[in-house]
């Protein structure tokens with residue numbers, strides 16, 4: 001049975017799940033979530049798709065789960081890919097997925113939203129500046145960790161990589177410039193060289209140009 005992933009192109013959180021599915025070789029298809037017209041906030045979405053009112057959501061037959069980190073864990077269980085090679089590495093992967101969800105992706109997603117998807121007259125400059133400071137601290141941590149390493153945990157690509165890269169390929173400005181972070185830059189290139197890799201706007205339906 002084909003796995004369904006409720007997602008949309010602008011969503012880096014969805015991208016983390018979609019990329020795990022895509023690189024795993026499992027059969028999957030996207031189901032477009034019309035986030036920009038309020039679908040995730042509708043009572044129907046909360047009742048039938050996800051009580052948390054978020055994308056992504058994975059549906060595999062009777063099994064349904066949201067949260068990109070949980071979806072990645074499911075993809076790992078089903079495909080055998082992107083986990084750590086040892087118990088210690090598995091905890092290392094979980095540690096970085098949790099760090100990403102808290103310090104990197106949540107901040108990057110919010111800042112990108114405020115800077116690009118809110119009407120210009122509603123963009124809160126002080127909040128954006130504060131978030132960019134927090135993000136810079138996160139880029140520093142990731143860039144330092146990647147010094148002398150190809151992957152965040154162990155010797156191969158894991159969910160730690162697939163989580164932390166979630167927002168870092170998007171073209172809309174949010175204060176991240178790959179050229180300023182050489183280890184992150186090389187690591188993003190390494191991920192993009194994996195067979196089957198696609199940019200978020202090529203992997204999932206929905207693109208800012210749909211709304212212009």
Ligand SMILES: N[C@@H](CCC(=O)N[C@@H](CS)C(=O)NCC(=O)O)C(=O)O
Nearest residue numbers: 011012013040053054055056067068
């Ligand atoms: N930690 C969650 C975050 C999910 C999330 O916030 N998704 C956004 C789209 S990128 C969303 O659906 N937001 C709807 C809302 O907050 O109302 C994950 O990794 O899946």
